[in-house]
Amino acid sequence: DADVTQTPRNRITKTGKRIMLECSQTKGHDRMYWYRQDPGLGLQLIYYSFDVKDINKGEISDGYSVSRQAQAKFSLSLESAIPNQTALYFCATSAGAGSPLHFGNGTRLTVT
Amino acid sequence: QKEVEQNSGPLSVPEGAIASLNCTYSDRGSQSFFWYRQYSGKSPELIMFIYSNGDKEDGRFTAQLNKASQYVSLLIRDSQPSDSATYLCAVGSNDDYKLSFGAGTTVTVRA
Numbered sequence: 001d002a003d004v005t006q007t008p009r010n011r012i013t014k015t016g017k018r019i020m021l022e023c024s025q026t027k028g029h030d031r032m033y034w035y036r037q038d039p040g041l042g043l044q045l046i047y048y049s050f051d052v053k054d055i056n057k058g059e060i061s062d063g064y065s066v067s068r069q070a071q072a073k074f075s076l077s078l079e080s081a082i083p084n085q086t087a088l089y090f091c092a093t094s095a096g097a098g099s100p101l102h103f104g105n106g107t108r109l110t111v112t
Numbered sequence: 113q114k115e116v117e118q119n120s121g122p123l124s125v126p127e128g129a130i131a132s133l134n135c136t137y138s139d140r141g142s143q144s145f146f147w148y149r150q151y152s153g154k155s156p157e158l159i160m161f162i163y164s165n166g167d168k169e170d171g172r173f174t175a176q177l178n179k180a181s182q183y184v185s186l187l188i189r190d191s192q193p194s195d196s197a198t199y200l201c202a203v204g205s206n207d208d209y210k211l212s213f214g215a216g217t218t219v220t221v222r223a
Contacts, residue, residue, distance in 0.1 A: 042213045
C-alpha cells in the first residue's frame with residue numbers, strides 16, 4: 001500500500017463547482033503539503049500544515065482552501081473551480097525541516 | 113525568493129552514456145539537497161539526497177555537491193531507456209518550511 005494516498009486519481013468537473021481532493025498518509029509525518037504542477041512548470045506550493053492546528057498559505061493559495069482533519073489527513077478544496085485550475089495536484093509529507101518530501105500518486109484535475 | 117535553477121533540456125543521451133544534470137541555488141544557507149525523478153504524469157520519486165560537500169554514489173547515480181559554488185549535480189552512468197524522465201532538483205534549509213524546486217530537466221535516453 002502507498003504511504004501517501006490521494007483520492008480521486010482523476011477528476012473532471014465544471015466551472016463553478018466545489019470539489020475536494022483528499023490525502024491520507026501512513027508515514028507518521030507531521031508536515032503535509034499540497035502542490036500543483038502545470039505542464040512544463042515546476043511544483044508550486046498551495047498550502048502546508050505542520051500539525052492539525054497549524055495551516056499556512058503557500059505561493060498560490062487564492063481559490064483554494066484546506067482542512068487538516070487529523071495528523072494523517074489533509075484535504076484540499078477548490079471553492080469554485082475555474083479552467084486555469086486544471087493541473088496535476090500532489091500531496092506530500094515530510095518528517096521535518098531539511099527532510100525530503102514524499103509524494104502521493106497525484107490527482108489529475110480537469111475543469112471544463 | 114529562493115531560486116533553484118536547472119540546465120534547460122531536453123537532454124538526449126545514447127544508451128550506455130553518462131547523463132550529467134546541473135543545478136544551482138541562490139540561498140547560501142541551504143543545507144539539504146535532493147534529486148527527484150518524475151515520469152510523465154506520475155509523482156516525483158526521491159532518488160538521491162546529499163547534505164555534505166563531495167560525491168555520494170548510489171548504484172548508477174552520483175550526486176555531487178559544492179556549497180562554495182552553490183552547485184549540485186547528478187550523474188547517471190550507463191544510462192538506460194528507463195532513465196528517460198524529468199529530473200527535479202530540490203533544495204532545503206533547516207530553518208525553512210519547504211523545499212525549493214527547480215523546473216526540471218527532461219532526459220531522453222535513445223537506444
